[in-house]
Amino acid sequence: MKPHSWALGLLATLFLTGCEVGPKSGQGFRLPDGDTEKGKAAFLSMQCHSCHKVHGVELPAPGSKAPFDVTIGGEVTKVRSYGELVTAIINPTHGLAPGFDAKKLEDPKRSPMPEYNSTMTVEQMINLVAFLHPRYNQLDPAPYYRYYAP
Numbered sequence: 001m002k003p004h005s006w007a008l009g010l011l012a013t014l015f016l017t018g019c020e021v022g023p024k025s026g027q028g029f030r031l032p033d034g035d036t037e038k039g040k041a042a043f044l045s046m047q048c049h050s051c052h053k054v055h056g057v058e059l060p061a062p063g064s065k066a067p068f069d070v071t072i073g074g075e076v077t078k079v080r081s082y083g084e085l086v087t088a089i090i091n092p093t094h095g096l097a098p099g100f101d102a103k104k105l106e107d108p109k110r111s112p113m114p115e116y117n118s119t120m121t122v123e124q125m126i127n128l129v130a131f132l133h134p135r136y137n138q139l140d141p142a143p144y145y146r147y148y149a150p
């Protein structure tokens with residue numbers, strides 16, 4: 001690796017991790033291990049599957065079908081971290097799922113996902129993350145790594 005690519009790599013790392021520091025960062029965040037089966041049960045009991053398919057998992061038909069069909073998991077360039085999944089569930093408007101076309105929404109800045117924070121238990125959230133996280137498969141390395149690979 002040439003010296004300048006080290007410097008660029010370091011800068012990119014500083015830039016990427018730079019967003020993670022500060023009093024409201026997720027620094028130090030760590031979930032306990034969850035139970036995937038209980039996560040699946042929570043997913044069904046909260047009717048998450050009225051709007052979601054889960055990659056590689058057969059789910060029964062939902063009680064009612066919402067006008068959304070967002071697949072969770074599948075081939076992605078970057079696997080969602082635990083922090084990103086928790087955020088997607090308890091603070092969905094913070095960042096809409098990559099590739100989700102918000103143009104048709106009444107308010108394109110606001111996630112149409114319902115609010116679960118006053119009803120979902122912490123245990124359910126932990127189990128949901130344990131259920132959903134392994135559904136993401138890492139695609140090719142990001143172009144940045146390809147470019148700088150020796």
Ligand code: HEC
Pocket residue numbers: 043046047048049050051052066068070071072073080085088089092093095096097098100111112113114116128132
């Ligand atoms: C009424 C429809 C609806 C329901 C019900 C719903 N969601 Fe969503 N969800 C969405 C939409 C639309 C998106 C894409 C926009 C966004 O990121 O908020 C999304 C995004 C997500 C994402 C981010 C996916 C990614 O790859 O970035 C996760 C995780 C998720 N939902 C989990 C859940 C869970 C868990 C439940 C049940 C507790 C649930 N959703 C219920 C509509 C819904």
